[in-house]
Amino acid sequence: MKALVLAGGKGTRLRPITHTSAKQLVPVANKPILFYAIESIRDAGIDDIGLIVGDTQAEIRAAVGDGSRWGVRITYIPQAAPLGLAHAVWTARDFLADSPFVMYLGDNLIQHGIQRFVREFEALRVDALILLTAVEHPEQFGVAELDGTGQVMRLEEKPKQPRTNLALVGVYLFNSTVHDAISQIKPSARGELEITDAIQKLIDTGRQVHSHLHTGWWLDTGKKDDMLEANRVVLDELPTEVRGELDAASRIVGRVQIGEGTQLVNSCVRGPAVIGGGCRLVNTFVGPYTSISDGVEIVDSEIEHSIVLDGSKIVSPGSRIEDSLIGRNVAVTRGERRPAALRLLLGDDSEVSLI
Secondary structure (H helix, E strand, C coil): CEEEEEECCCCHHHCCHHHCCCHHHCEECCEEHHHHHHHHHHHCCCCEEEEEECCCHHHHHHHHCCCHHHCCEEEEEECCCCCCHHHHHHHCHHHHCCCCEEEEECCEEECCCCHHHHHHHHHHCCCEEEEEEECCCHHHCEEEEECCCCEEEEEEECCCCCCCCEEEEEEEEECCHHHHHHHCCCCCCCCCCCHHHHHHHHHHCCCCEEEEECCCCEEECCCHHHHHHHHHHHHCCCCCEECCEECCCCEEECCEEECCCCEEECCEEECCEEECCCCEEECCEECCCEEECCCCEEECCEEECCEECCCCEEECCCCEEECCEECCCCEEECCCCCCCCCCCCCCCCCCCCCC
């Protein structure tokens, strides 16, 4: 079996972070989202991975390399434009050939990995196995209708009036019959080859499409709040590991990871939280569900339920930061000059909330 991981797309919902970074490389608990997908595939016993890449392929190639660090082989497959999930499969058909494969969206996180789904697909010997989960707003997803045995009867992409609340999770398993199905579908109204249409074509031509109802967490990290939620659930499973230095006035509470070369001076970190290497925290409180990447400096500040990326500096006496995603090399400061005023330099698609 092979794997196809989708790491193209422009990440417009995560701008301005994705103006300068691939959305699949934005970290959750200080590890790029894409790395979780690769590890999950490897742990399922699959070592031949095709990686669909687009405009951000240079950055993704630099971060992922040839896959040897995970014990897998990576084949990069450029996609000219993000024209739908089925289009990505069609683009990769030479790599996939006649092999069965798992398709994994590179900005998704699946609790407990995909090993059990791969084994189920192999045991059932069906043409496709799709993962489903119950959601509150099914109109935002591809939605499935099932018969009493779990066979998929009908799929619909983002229906205005959903027939069920069962949404497609970002993991699909197919055998080679999907290529013929894709060759028979047309672009949707939004100009994309929809994977739901390809699966429906399998159903309509008598192929066996089975479902698995996933009851653990599944997260699509497409927006800021999704990133923070992903960060929260991953940190909840974090073991404690402290390799930095704490002075006598500093303390950690709960599950906390602190990287090498990080210094805490008169500061408190209350977990679950992770702090990368080479950071400096002075007179600072870091609250639960916070991830701080490498080389960050925080002075006279409080921060909680947030993600701070590499090289940023926060010096904000008397301020508390919550529910925030702060990009790379960002400076957050509070001036003491009078008259008091906000002085901002913000890029395109920025969002600021003042309370």
